[in-house]
Amino acid sequence: MRYLVRRGIMLLLTLWSAITLNFLLPRMMPGNPAEVMLAKFKGKGNMGPQAIHAIKVMLGISNESLFKQYLQYWQEIFHWNFGVSYTYFPFSVTHMIDQALPWTLTLIGVTTVLSFVIGTLLGIWAAWTRGSLLDSVVTSVLTFTSSFPYFWFAMIVVFLLAFVTNVFPNSGGYGSQMSPGFNLSFIASAVYHSILPAVTILVSSLGGWQLQMRNNMISALNEDYVVLARAKGLPERVLAISYAARNAILPNMTGFAMSLGFVVSGAILVELVFSYPGMGTLLYNAVSNEDYPLMQGIFLMIVIGVVMANFVADIVNVALDPRIRRGGGDS
Amino acid sequence: MTSMLGMLKPFWQNKLSRTGVIILGILVLMAIFAPVIAPYSPNNSSFAAMLGPSASHLLGTTQEGQDVFSELIYGSRQSLVVGFAAGFAATFVGLFIGLVSGYLPGLVDDILSYFINVFLVIPGLPLMIILAAYAPVHGSFLIIFVITVTGWAWGARVLRSQVSSLRSRDYVAAARFAGDSMVRIIFREIMPNMISLVAATFLGAAVSAILGAAGLEFLGLGDPSINSWGTMLYWAENSGALLQGQWAWLFAPGFLIAVLGTSLVLINFAVDGMGNPRLRKKG
Numbered sequence: 001m002r003y004l005v006r007r008g009i010m011l012l013l014t015l016w017s018a019i020t021l022n023f024l025l026p027r028m029m030p031g032n033p034a035e036v037m038l039a040k041f042k043g044k045g046n047m048g049p050q051a052i053h054a055i056k057v058m059l060g061i062s063n064e065s066l067f068k069q070y071l072q073y074w075q076e077i078f079h080w081n082f083g084v085s086y087t088y089f090p091f092s093v094t095h096m097i098d099q100a101l102p103w104t105l106t107l108i109g110v111t112t113v114l115s116f117v118i119g120t121l122l123g124i125w126a127a128w129t130r131g132s133l134l135d136s137v138v139t140s141v142l143t144f145t146s147s148f149p150y151f152w153f154a155m156i157v158v159f160l161l162a163f164v165t166n167v168f169p170n171s172g173g174y175g176s177q178m179s180p181g182f183n184l185s186f187i188a189s190a191v192y193h194s195i196l197p198a199v200t201i202l203v204s205s206l207g208g209w210q211l212q213m214r215n216n217m218i219s220a221l222n223e224d225y226v227v228l229a230r231a232k233g234l235p236e237r238v239l240a241i242s243y244a245a246r247n248a249i250l251p252n253m254t255g256f257a258m259s260l261g262f263v264v265s266g267a268i269l270v271e272l273v274f275s276y277p278g279m280g281t282l283l284y285n286a287v288s289n290e291d292y293p294l295m296q297g298i299f300l301m302i303v304i305g306v307v308m309a310n311f312v313a314d315i316v317n318v319a320l321d322p323r324i325r326r327g328g329g330d331s
Numbered sequence: 332m333t334s335m336l337g338m339l340k341p342f343w344q345n346k347l348s349r350t351g352v353i354i355l356g357i358l359v360l361m362a363i364f365a366p367v368i369a370p371y372s373p374n375n376s377s378f379a380a381m382l383g384p385s386a387s388h389l390l391g392t393t394q395e396g397q398d399v400f401s402e403l404i405y406g407s408r409q410s411l412v413v414g415f416a417a418g419f420a421a422t423f424v425g426l427f428i429g430l431v432s433g434y435l436p437g438l439v440d441d442i443l444s445y446f447i448n449v450f451l452v453i454p455g456l457p458l459m460i461i462l463a464a465y466a467p468v469h470g471s472f473l474i475i476f477v478i479t480v481t482g483w484a485w486g487a488r489v490l491r492s493q494v495s496s497l498r499s500r501d502y503v504a505a506a507r508f509a510g511d512s513m514v515r516i517i518f519r520e521i522m523p524n525m526i527s528l529v530a531a532t533f534l535g536a537a538v539s540a541i542l543g544a545a546g547l548e549f550l551g552l553g554d555p556s557i558n559s560w561g562t563m564l565y566w567a568e569n570s571g572a573l574l575q576g577q578w579a580w581l582f583a584p585g586f587l588i589a590v591l592g593t594s595l596v597l598i599n600f601a602v603d604g605m606g607n608p609r610l611r612k613k614g
Binding site for chain 1: 347445448449452453454455456457458460461462464465466467538539542545546549550551552564567568573574576578581582584585586588589590591592593596597603
C-alpha cells in the first residue's frame with residue numbers, strides 16, 4: 001500500500017512537471033511563438049476573443065507576470081481548452097486530438113501488448129535452447145530488426161506489399177469511400193488498413209523484448225533454486241516456465257513502461273509513412289505548418305498518455321511481484 | 332598500454348562482439364576514405380535525374396541528379412559523427428548526474444532522481460520534435476543538443492544505482508576516512524569499477540542517437556542540405572522515390588543505419604558479459 005501511495009505521488013509530480021514543461025517550452029524559445037501565431041491567424045479570418053485569449057495563454061503573450069500566466073494556463077488545461085488549430089482552422093486543438101487519439105491508442109495499444117508477449121516468449125525460448133542454431137539465428141535476426149529505423153522499415157513494407165504486390169492498402173486508416181462509424185464494414189476496413197503499420201511496429205520493437213528476456217532468463221536459469229528444482233527431478237518444461245521465466249519476466253515488466261515511450265516515438269514516424277489518421281501524422285502536420293497550439297496540445301496528450309500507462313504498468317508490477325509489496329522497493 | 336589492450340580483449344574474444352567491431356570498423360573506414368571509394372562527388376548534380384540502378388550509378392540518381400551511391404558513402408560521415416557525438420554527450424550528462432546523485436544521498440539525490448524519473452517517462456521523439464520545431468536554425472548542433480536533452484536520463488538512472496551501491500563498500504568508506512576528497516573518491520575509487528557500465532550506456536545512447544537523428548532528419552527537422560543517411564531518406568520520401576520504383580535509393584540508407592545500430596548492439600554483448608559472467612559462457 002505504501003508503495004502504491006508513493007507511486008501515486010510520483011504520478012502526480014510527473015504529470016505536473018510535464019504540464020509545466022509544456023508551459024515553459026514556448027516561453028523559453030527564441031522569437032515569440034504566440035505573436036507569430038496571432039499574426040498568421042489574422043489572415044485566416046475572424047477569431048473570437050476567447051480563442052485569441054486561449055492562444056495567448058497557451059503560448060505566452062501577456063503583460064502579466066509569469067506566475068499569473070501560469071495560473072491562467074492551468075485554468076485552460078482544466079477546461080481542456082488548448083486553443084484553435086492553425087492548420088485545421090476553425091477547428092479547435094481539442095477537436096483535432098479527439099479525432100486522432102482513438103486511432104493511435106488502438107494501434108499502439110495492440111502492437112505494444114503483442115510485441116511484449118511475443119518478444120518475451122521468444123526470449124524464454126531462446127534462453128531455453130541457448131547455444132543452439134535456432135537460438136543464434138533468432139537472436140541475431142531480432143538484434144538486426146531492433147536496429148531498424150521504424151519509418152524506414154515502414155517505407156520498405158509499403159513498397160513491397162502495397163506498390164509491388166498490391167496486397168495491402170498503402171495509406172490511410174480506412175477505405176476512402178467510407179465514413180467512420182460503428183459498423184462491420186468500416187471496422188473490417190480499419191483493421192485491414194492497420195495491418196501494415198502494426199506489422200512494422202511489431203517487427204521493429206520485438207527485438208528489444210526478446211534480448212532483454214533472454215538475458216534475464218539465462219541469469220534465472222543459473223539461480224540456486226532452479227538448480228535445486230532440477231536436482232529434485234522436476235520436468236524441464238516446469239523448470240523453464242514456472243520457475244525461471246516467472247522471475248525473469250519481472251525486470252521486463254519494469255522495462256515495459258520505459259519502452260512504451262520508445263514505441264510511441266517509433267509509431268509517430270510509422271503513422272507518417274502510412275498517412276495513418278493518428279496523433280503522429282497530426283503532429284507532423286502541425287510541425288510542418290508551424291501550428292504551435294496544435295503541436296503543444298499533441299505533445300501534452302502524448303506525455304500524459306505515456307505517464308498514465310507507466311502508472312498502470314507499476315500497478316500490474318505490484319500485483320505480480322510480492323517483493324515490491326513488502327519491501328516498498330525503489331525502482 | 333597492456334592494461335588498455337587487456338580492457339579491449341573481451342570485445343575481440345566474444346564472437347558476437349567481434350563481428351560488431353569488424354562491421355563498425357568497415358563503416359568508419361568507409362567514412363574516412365569516402366573520397367577514394369565514392370565514384371563521384373555527392374554534390375555533383377550533373378547526371379540525369381531519377382535513374383534506376385545501373386553500372387555507372389550503382390544505386391541510381393536522385394531527383395536533383397546526384398549519384399545515390401556517392402551520397403551514401405559520404406553520408407556515413409555525418410551519420411557517424413552526429414550519432415557518436417550525441418551518444419557521447421548524453422552519456423556524459425548522464426554520468427555526471429548519476430555520479431552526483433548516487434554519491435550524495437539525501438536532498439541532492441532526491442531532487443536529481445526526480446528529474447531523472449521525469450525525463451525517463453517523457454517519450455523522446457515528441458520532445459525532440461517540439462524542441463527542433465521551435466529552433467530558428469536547423470543543423471547538426473541542434474540535433475546533437477536535442478538528443479542529449481532527451482537521452483541522458485536512462486544512463487543517469489543506471490549509473491546512479493551503481494554508484495549508490497559502490498559508495499557503501501568498505502574500500503570507499505576507507506578512502507573517505509583517510510580524508511580523500513569527494514572528487515578523488517569518485518574518480519579514483521568508484522569510476523574504475525563502472526567502466527563497463529559506462530561503456531554499455533554509451534553504446535545504448537549511441538544507438539538511440541543514431542536512430543533519433545535519422546528520425547529527425549527524415550521529418551525534415553535537420554538541415555536538408557547536409558548529406559547524411561537520414562536526409563537521404565527525407566529526400567527519397569519527398570521526391571516520390573517509392574512511386575517511381577527507386578527501391579535502391581530508399582533501401583540503402585536505412586539498411587546502413589540498421590547495420591550501424593546492430594554493430595553497436597553486438598559490441599554490447601561483450602559488455603553484458605563483463606557485468607554478468609553467466610551470459611559469457613557459450614556466448
